[in-house]
Amino acid sequence: MNEFLLEVKNLHKSFGHLKVLNGINLNVSQGETIVIIGPSGGGKSTFLRCINHLEDYQSGEIIFLGKKIDKHTSNLNEIRTKIGMVFQHFNLFPHMSVLENLILAPTKVKKISKEEAIQKAKLMLEKVGLSEKINAYPESLSGGQKQRVAIARALMMEPVLMLFDEPTSALDPELVGEVLAVMKDLARSGMTMIVVTHEMGFAKEVADRIVFIDKGVVVEEGPPDVIMKNPRNERTKSFLRHIL
Amino acid sequence: MEAISVVFTNLPFLLLGAWDTLKLTFFAVLIGLVLGTFIGMGRLSKIKFINIPSTVYVEFLRGTPLLVQISIVYFGLPQLGIQLQAYPAAIVALGLNSGAYIAEIVRAGIQSIPKGQYEAARSLGLTHWQTMRYIILPQAFKNILPALGNEFITLTKDSSLASVIGVTELMRRGQFVITRTFQTFSIYFGIALIYFIMTFTISRIVRYIEKRMAVA
């Protein structure tokens, strides 16, 4: 029996000659919220993108729900429906309304009926507090609203793991809170989440573990109060001094 | 005076040719759009088996004269056992030719869409084809509409080359009238005006569609 939802073992990834991930190890249990921090260019985004195989990798293993994810995985699209991803720049589909953004994948990938998808979209928009924007187009939304729609869109597929890549770092400061609130609700509802963010308040409040990644390795990990108050590693210390 | 009236008396005859020019161009653009969409995507494929033939196609058709291409289809193919009437031969040759140009337009259109769009769609579980169909191509076509309009205009003019294989489009009909009336200048000038009215109208229609799509 496998106790972890996700296991990453000794993951190595390079772009040409540039080594980006140099042996990442990370196990994530069902229901955990992991916050990843670390300097820019350290490989955080690449790591997330390897998990749902937007990037291929050279060696190591990624095991999700007991199955390997690599370039030989045949049902990659099906696996991706179980892993939601939220991007720094939202990546909403600008030619589609909010509703259309939400129901596209459920109807085309999961083949559920349009009526059912619309019902579900309404519930999801209620959850993120955007019911009144159902027929709006992305360009008319604020950054915070866009990101909440993006979260709702990912949740439409009923993922068991959510990946967030700096979901609030492109937002005006006054809009960060509304997105974090939605993410906190999600974490408390039991969703398994891996969140790359430097919002340490969020990490303190909902993270089960903080993972510090630098130069493509996990330098240090532990509970938020330990990592934030008593980091052991010098690199962690100096990084935290910069962002706190 | 006679120079002008000769154009008017032959106008119905010439306009039938203009109608043929439009139909010829329309069907060629249709072929070019389908072909160009696939070849344009093929140009961006990482699979060599798809990428290389697409590139060769585009380079070859853009690097050889349309007149030669028309001749190959109409005069050359029969030797290989493929016999086409002049009119379908012209549609095929123009379609194959515009396919190469449209492929380049489509390629640029796809490249103009931020990579995040593709990744967001794939992360939701959509296949490569679903992503192309629902996310990338609809946005790309909106961006390339002006370029496609230009291609339509170019092809309207280039379709006059079909006259050399006997298609009775505008140019050919103009030449008929000239052999009957010897009014070389006014007839050629007259058909130039008709071509201009057609291309000008097309460019206005494209601009109108563009504005409508910008609102949507």
Ligand SMILES: Nc1ncnc2c1ncn2[C@@H]1O[C@H](COP(=O)(O)OP(=O)(O)O)[C@@H](O)[C@H]1O
């Ligand atoms: N597609 C790519 N091609 C080449 N290099 C890349 C690519 N994506 C990321 N990199 C490089 O990999 C390194 C890690 O990037 P990234 O994972 O985005 O780091 P982080 O998210 O921690 O800032 C950087 O040096 C970046 O320039």
Ligand SMILES: [Mg+2]
């Ligand atoms: Mg990053």
